[in-house]
Amino acid sequence: MKTIESTKSGISKKPALVLVVLLSVLASCTSTTVDEFRQGETGIENDESVVILGRRQASDYETRAEFVDCVGDRMTQGANAISIIPEQEFVDAMFPWFEPRTAPLRTQDLEKLMAEQVVADKMDEFGVRYIVWLDGFTETTDRSGSISCTVGPGGAGCFGFGSWEDDANFDARVWDVGTFSNVGTISTDATGQSYVPALIIPIPLIARVEANACSRLADQLKGFVNGG
Structure with missing residues (x-):
């Protein structure tokens, strides 16, 4: 009897296992x-650097520092790596000129700012x-489903299903400090569906939307700055 019960239990778990595997594949598709x-034309020398700053003037959102760091870190890796100045280090050294309320919004503002000798010296x-x-954010939409958890004499468990869609949308505007001009804009949009099936234990299957947006944007920026 024990052998028969074990076999039946294994068969009953197969549909759930197939569902989890299928959802994990779908979640990985972004x-x-x-x-x-x-x-404008671009190019960079070995003794020159790039600083990546997040726009934080909007009233309803701020570009996350973690995303800025992610893009910067990736641009320092691999072939044609670029020297990146950490955002916070630059903002602190340039205080108060690159704080959210005082940072230049246009290249004309940058030109006026560079007329200050102390600013020009720091840039050099x-x-x-x-x-x-960098300007943008990740938005979560289309939430559906529900999961309920119970605790009883026989133990605890969660049952249900939840899903949502994430949309990461970021723009990168590149300013040439030497010519005080906007030499280009790169935009990235990444979408993906995440799932949480719960059969006793919730199993989150998360789409790596923001990570994919970071890697694609960083690779494109690196080629752009190098003149590719």
């Missing part, structure tokens, strides 16, 4: 598009060739 609009000290302004 659609990412990258658009590049070039407005860092070796800044390009300022990249």
